[in-house]
Amino acid sequence: MEPLRLVQPEVGQSRYAALAAALRARIVAGEWPPGTALPAEQTLAAEHGVALGTMRRALELLTEQGFIERRHGRGTFVKPSLSGASLLRFFRFGDGSGQAPASRILSREPLPAPADVARTLGLGPGEPALRLLRLRLVAHQPCLHEEIWLPLPLFAALAEGDPADWGDLLYPLFAQRCGVHVHRAVDSIGFCRLPAEPARALALPADHPCARVQRQAFDLSGRCMELRTTLGDANAFHYTVAIT
Amino acid sequence: MEPLRLVQPEVGQSRYAALAAALRARIVAGEWPPGTALPAEQTLAAEHGVALGTMRRALELLTEQGFIERRHGRGTFVKPSLSGASLLRFFRFGDGSGQAPASRILSREPLPAPADVARTLGLGPGEPALRLLRLRLVAHQPCLHEEIWLPLPLFAALAEGDPADWGDLLYPLFAQRCGVHVHRAVDSIGFCRLPAEPARALALPADHPCARVQRQAFDLSGRCMELRTTLGDANAFHYTVAIT
Structure with missing residues (x-):
């Protein structure tokens, strides 16, 4: 029989909030991986020695916080990881068929993290990070240029082997090779002139107007696991927002 | 005593869905204006001669559809109208203090609606619409240029009087003068080159890179009440999206 996991609320914390924190810790520790069902x-x-009503309030709080989701008639599930396909929603390329873009790694090297990258990824100044330059192609046409920074040693498995074997989506790769599940991301959209190197890769003139998406991706514990700058032709940028 | 408002579901429609449609019709007809509380x-x-559980499911459906909202411990309210201040979230101007921008109407004229405008606003080809050209200013600096199309005769009250008396927000004006409540809007974002006329108004060179926000605003019945094209310096464009 399982031992009771009694929860002690901190001063000023409600019983169900303490319980939610305990359940969150079990999720973050990987006891229930993303996409799997929680016990009844x-x-x-x-298990936690609480009333059913208290457990329900704790689960409601975790739902509001985006850690779990209720599926009608099927139970409660840990939120699945992001698939990594979502950046494409900012651009329209090719024939608009929504075809998943191909991925080509242009370079991969461990480098001392620049100050802003180190700060964002929670590294000390000059600690190593893995930098990828990556091209996304639709119907064999280059359409997006990405610079991606990943913290080391967490992503050391990606410093080895042939990137040609990685497939077209990075987030499933992060999960399989490095045990990193991307739980949420924040994209910041701006506009700039295309620098020379990405311009060459995209077969566009330098200084061409481009849309820039700066992404920070976070794991379940809230640590930033990826810093990505995506550049693409401003004329291909398109995004729709509903306001209610 | 109120007469019973019995609801007859259509074939294949559930009782609570039919009830939700009946309540939606009462909201659209203005029986409970935006922002006001519904009866218990x-x-x-x-009133509708149904069980409390059926009414609750109907209210849940209207909540999901965005017509009403529950406020904890205070009851159920018709969703308030949009205030019209939200377009500014796409741009950063001035000192970043979030100061509400001033509004200056550059021109106002009834015109035969161009084909695409007529289609969007639900007008016949060549039927009249009111076209506004409007400048938004932050700290006395022009920052956004807007072309706004409104259906006539619905907005006839805005074809008269001095636009200098309109104030800085249009949606409260639509409600006061024309009885039109903007319930939701859809913004489509793209980049383009600034045409000559807006360039002059914004004191920018023609062909300068600009962000373009195309808005369709809808009333409670789902009719498009406004078609707006907003142009601003692409370098001032900034927008953040969270993905979960």
């Missing part, structure tokens, strides 16, 4: 509410309540 | 669930259930 009754089982969880018994 | 029990009262509504009695």
Whole structure:
């Protein structure tokens, strides 16, 4: 029989908030991987020695915080990881068929992290990070240029082997090779002139107007696991927002 | 005593969906204006001659559809209208203090609606619409140029009087003068080169890179009430999106 996992609220913390923190810790520790079902509410309540109502409020809080989701008639699941396909929603390329773009790694090297990269990734100044330059292609036409910074040693597995074997999506690769699940991301959209190197890769003139998407991707614990700058032709940029 | 408002579901429609449609019709007809409270669930259930559980499911459906919102401990309210201040979230101007921009109407004229405008606004080809050209200013500096199309005769009240008296926000004006409540909007973002006329108004060179936001605004019944094209310096464009 499982030992009781009694939860002690901190001063000023409600019982269900303390319980939610305990469940979050179990999720972050990988006890229930992204996309899997949680045990039944009754089982969880018994494990933690709380009333069913208290467990339900804790699960509601985790739902609001985006850690879990209720699926009608099927139970409660840990939110699945992001697939990594979502950056394409900012651009329209090719025939508009929504075809998934191909990926080509242009370069991969461990480098001392520049100050802003180190700060964002939670590294000390000059600690090593893995830098990838990557081209995305639709119908064999280059369409996006990406500079990607990943913290070392966490992503050391990607410093080895042939990137040609990586496939077209990075986030499933992060999960398989490095055990990193991307839980949420924040994209900042701006506009700039295309620098010379990405311009060559995209077969566009230098200084061509381009849209720039700066992404920070986070794991379940809230640590930033990826810093990515994506550049693409401003004329291909298109995004729709609903306001209610 | 109020007569019973019995609801007859259509073939294949559930009882609560039919009830939700009946309540939506009462909201659209203006019985409960945007921002006001609905009667208690029990009262509504009695009025429509249904069980409380059925009424609750209907109200849940209207909440999901964005027509009403629950406020914890305070009841159920018709969603307030949009204030019209939201376009500014796409740009950073001035000192970043978030100061509300001033509005200056550059021109106002009834015109035969061009084909695409007529289609979007639900007008016949060549039927009249009101076209506004409007400048938004932050700290007395022009920052956004807007072309706004509104259907006539609905907005006839805005064809008269001095636009200098309109104030800085249009949506409260639409409500006060024309009885039009903007319930939701869809913004489509792209980049383009600045045409000559808006360039002059914004004191920027023609062909300067600019961000273009095309807005369609809808009332509660789902009719498009406004078609707006906003242009601003691409270098001032900034927008952040969270992905979960």
